[in-house]
Amino acid sequence: MLKPNDLKSQIAASIKNIIVPAIEQCMKSKTPEKSEKGDTEAENFAKAFDEQVSEQFADALANAIDYYVKNADITGNLITNGSPTTHVCTIAPPPTPVAGGKIPNTLGIS
Numbered sequence: 001m002l003k004p005n006d007l008k009s010q011i012a013a014s015i016k017n018i019i020v021p022a023i024e025q026c027m028k029s030k031t032p033e034k035s036e037k038g039d040t041e042a043e044n045f046a047k048a049f050d051e052q053v054s055e056q057f058a059d060a061l062a063n064a065i066d067y068y069v070k071n072a073d074i075t076g077n078l079i080t081n082g083s084p085t086t087h088v089c090t091i092a093p094p095p096t097p098v099a100g101g102k103i104p105n106t107l108g109i110s
Helices: 004-029 036-070
Strands: 074-079 086-091
Touching: 004 036
Parallel strands: none
Antiparallel strands: 074 086
16 A cells, blocks of 8 residues: 655655755866865755655645546456457546455446
8 A cells, every 4th residue: 555655755765866966966066176265165065955845746736646546447358257259448546445355346247
């Protein structure tokens, strides 16, 4: 089952570990010569980006993924035992988590 808070934490950690250091390196590469002031400015810029973007972006992305996963419709062909035809249908998710590996009959097929 999707846990939005865990997903948010993972996304935020990815931003902090990948994007923020990349921004710092990009800022450092803007100056032709290496300097302590340039390194400090790049570090401050990366920290400011992290503070303003990481948590909010991770929260928005986690909520969007959670929404789309929970509202997904599965469509396909349903083959019933003893019937020579197939039916196209939308399989609605069950209202409660599936227990014991059995999916409740949400299609109303007997």
